[in-house]
Amino acid sequence: MSAQVAKTKPFMEKIYRYIFQRSATFILVGVIGAFYMERAVDVICDNIFDKVNEGKQFHDLVKKLESEGKV
Template structure:
């Protein structure tokens, strides 16, 4: 039994299992993509974002 037969029997044989696999994969991809793009954005804009410069402008009252 090869890898493709195992994957077919585990995931693609039943529609409900395949739909669940698609939903879980889409959720995992979305979370990963969001974290990676946020990380890249913060790295490119380091020193320009409010959380990096707010100490200069906030005053203690």
């Protein structure tokens, strides 16, 4: 057994013992992880969409028209 494997073995045993050994805990970790992953992807995609469509969206047009005094 290499030194790298020997160092990670106790860590992996703890992960297995506290997360993967019990089905309920494993499912809970999956649900919580999916929630945060979905939220992160949503925020990233919204920011990309807003950056690509900057100046073309309704709230941008309202600000532009208000500054010109047309609204």
